[in-house]
């Protein structure tokens with residue numbers, strides 16, 4: 001499983017440029033910043049190279065400028081370094097090129113070495129890599145035991161993670177902040193393990209990577225209702241609603257109701273009918289609607305009643321399909337957390353423009369609800385524009401029923417009164433998956449929720 005720093009700021013290329021401009025305006029020189037960036041990367045390269053031969057690739061922009069600093073720093077400390085260049089840098093990058101006293105060979109002909117440092121392009125990449133450059137990069141990566149990218153793997157679009165012919169990296173040293181390209185789409189996989197380097201440029205952002213929540217065991221005077229009551233609406237596919245209910249129980253809800261005709265599930269699960277008393281029960285801290293609900297008239301009626309009641313809602317699966325393009329009008333002003341996968345999201349809000357982060361923020365603002373836009377790169381956005389991205393969840397989670405488990409987890413944290421139930425649930429879900437290991441199934445995931453919670457106490 002790849003590692004990504006927790007609670008790291010995420011900024012676009014434009015925001016990064018603005019942060020750099022502010023640092024320069026406050027008296028730092030671009031040379032100082034580039035020296036710091038290069039040294040920060042070089043420290044990691046030295047550690048990972050452990051004495052093995054290093055090839056540094058230096059591109060035509062400031063990413064290349066960083067690369068020449070890396071090469072100089074390593075050579076000055078006795079490492080075996082060669083450099084291959086692409087294009088002639090300008091400005092401060094040209095000064096760094098001039099300060100490298102060794103040879104600069106051609107990218108096309110250079111032989112691979114055990115350690116590859118990719119400093120061809122960073123946040124300035126603006127179009128797909130030329131075929132010969134992409135070919136050379138791929139060849140050199142294949143010939144290396146480890147590839148370390150400076151700031152971003154060359155050919156990953158900074159702001160949306162799309163693949164512009166990148167070869168990828170095993171480790172990426174992100175400078176000053178993470179970029180959407182480290183956590184979204186193809187960029188997430190291409191970046192490998194991500195390290196965050198401080199280059200003395202302060203960065204502020206409302207977007208962060210997911211962080212381990214800090215949880216408390218129940219207080220001494222807790223009873224079942226103070227720990228949170230969750231109700232799950234059952235429907236056409238009882239297995240899904242049962243998974244959500246069991247996940248809510250495992251996640252610490254004190255009282256979990258499965259409402260409908262299904263009588264299955266553990267003995268501690270309370271069964272009730274979907275009568276007016278249920279929808280009017282003020283003790284319900286979160287009502288889950290959608291897992292296994294179905295899409296028939298009965299399902300639609302249950303969704304209507306859920307939307308009409310005053311309880312906080314967790315809407316998933318069939319509830320999202322039933323809402324479809326009416327989501328924006330029907331959800332405005334509701335206290336709800338939505339957990340769509342990409343297909344459901346697109347049906348509700350359209351394919352739209354921009355990155356997954358941009359689109360999720362826009363949708364959350366439109367409906368005034370928190371959205372957990374699921375995937376290998378789960379993006380959580382609230383109506384105020386705060387974003388959390390889960391970028392290192394095990395890919396084994398891509399199996400039937402894991403979304404139902406997440407809905408139950410969100411509901412449990414919501415009913416417990418958590419400040420950020422969606423992010424906490426997504427962290428616990430990913431951690432439970434890591435603990436469950438390869439080949440996990442949704443049922444087994446529930447068995448590891450307790451272990452994930454233990455790590456947060």
Ligand SMILES: NC(=O)C1=CN([C@@H]2O[C@H](COP(=O)(O)OP(=O)(O)OC[C@H]3O[C@@H](n4cnc5c(N)ncnc54)[C@H](O)[C@@H]3O)[C@@H](O)[C@H]2O)[C@@H](O)CC1
Nearest residue numbers: 034037061062063064121122123124125126127128129151
């Ligand atoms: N602005 C600064 O002072 C700092 C920048 N830093 C580094 O600079 C990077 C950004 O630098 P730049 O904005 O110069 O951008 P890059 O170095 O990422 O690349 C920009 C150059 O590549 C060209 N280019 C873009 N896409 C191309 C393609 N597909 N094929 C061929 N040429 C292409 C552009 O025309 C430009 O000349 C960061 O990722 C980071 O590594 C750090 O040194 C910190 C300080």
Ligand SMILES: [K+]
Nearest residue numbers: 118121152154
């Ligand atoms: K790079």
